[in-house]
Amino acid sequence: MGEGVGVRVPADLPLYWKICLINGAVFLVGTLVLVLSPASVSSRPLLSEVAVVSVGLAVMLVTNALLIRRSLAPLDRVIRELEEVDHLQPGSLPEEGSGPVRGIARAVNRLLDRLEAEQRAGNAKALAAQEAERHRIAQELHDEVGQSLTVVLLGLRQVQDRAPAELVEELALLRESARTGLDDVRRVARRLRPGVLEDLGLTSALAALATDFAQHSTAPVRRSFGPGLPPLTPDAELVVYRVAQEALTNAARHADPRSVELSLTRQDAAVVLEIRDDGRGFAPLTEGSGLLGMRERAALVDAELTVTSQPRRGTTVRLRVPAVGTVR
Incomplete structure (x- = not known):
């Protein structure tokens, strides 16, 4: 009617x-x-x-x-x-109707475009500042704490060579503790600033990340890298690395998996990162700080992030990143 x-x-x-x-x-x-x-x-x-x-x-x-x-x-x-409307990827509203309704939709779309542009700029600045701070802390850990522990190790070695026999074993334990501390400092510095990403590329950095995870977890990591991956911008490579790092960290802390799979493949003109574990999973999906951080990083390079999980069936983190010169 x-x-x-x-x-x-x-x-x-x-x-x-x-x-x-x-x-x-x-x-x-x-x-x-x-x-x-x-x-x-x-x-x-x-x-x-x-x-x-x-x-x-x-x-x-x-x-x-x-x-x-x-x-x-x-x-x-x-x-x-x-x-x-998604606060990370607002998109646009359909401009339907006529007169004031269409005018409202157009005005809202212009507002959403401005908000998205400002949000991207703000996120870029925030993430750039975060990476700069990570770099500074890693540098200080390497140059100051690392060197101090190295001096302690050398000093303990000299003391051990001149110490009485009854103190040699105790000094050896102290040297081992100092060496373990130095290894931990270097590991934290590598996590803060992935130098291998800049030096050897994304696949080598992900391989090193998987190896580091396997060394500090009971779950093995099966990794696979597809051939002919399209090029990514340095920012996009850093986003892929940080998302993989966060996903593996979450798996180690919360999932208690028996095995983890890490893959980097090509899909049309995009690179797809996927981290899958067979751990305890979770439901419903909650936007914690880790997941929110991954979404913010993905939005920064116009990538698509999907996280699926079921109790006792594990979790899958999937990141699709457009290659250089493509628009999603």
């Missing part, structure tokens, strides 16, 4: 006047029907006359409601689309 009723109004008419025009048209038509029809109302209305007026009023109200609903339906769709 609502689709069959048609009242044409100017496309650029403000919403307030558009509703007023619809109401006026409905009441005008209702008045003409009452005036021109043979129906009449006496000074003492009969029950049949009251029924006729009531039916006419009801028809007018229903017609008015259907026309307004039809006019405001695109606005309701815009509101629903706004409620489902």
Whole structure:
């Protein structure tokens, strides 16, 4: 019934006047029907006359409601689309309807475009600052803490060579503790600043990451790298590395897996990273700081991140990154 009723109004008419025009048209038509029809109302209305007026009023109200609903339906769709907008990848709203509704959609789309651009710029600055801080801390760990522990190791070695026999074993234990501490410092420095990524490339950095995970976990890591991977920007390579690092860290801390699979393959003009474990899994999916950080990094390079998990069936993290010169 609502689709069959048609009242044409100017496309650029403000919403307030558009509703007023619809109401006026409905009441005008209702008045003409009452005036021109043979129906009449006496000074003492009969029950049949009251029924006729009531039916006419009801028809007018229903017609008015259907026309307004039809006019405001695109606005309701815009509101629903706004409620489902992803704060990391806002996208755009459908510019439906006419007049004020289409104007609202266009204005919101312009606002979303500005917010997305500002968010990308802000995320880029924040992540760049984060990487710079990681680099500074790694450098300090390597140059200061690492060198200090090296001096301690050399000093303990000299003391051990001149120490009495009853202290040699104890000094050897101290040297081993200092050496373990030095290895830990170097490992943390490598995690903070993946020098192998800059020196040897993404696949070598991921291989080193998988090896480091296997050394500190009971679960073996099966890794596979597809041939002919398309080139990625340095920022995109860093995002792939950090997402893999976060996914493996989460698997070690929370999943207790028996095995982990890490793969880097080509899919059309994109590179796909996938980390799959057979651990305890989780449900429902919660946006913790680790997952949120991965999503923010993925959005920065226009990548798609999907995380799927089921209790006792493991977790899969999948990152699809467009290659250089492609647009998703």
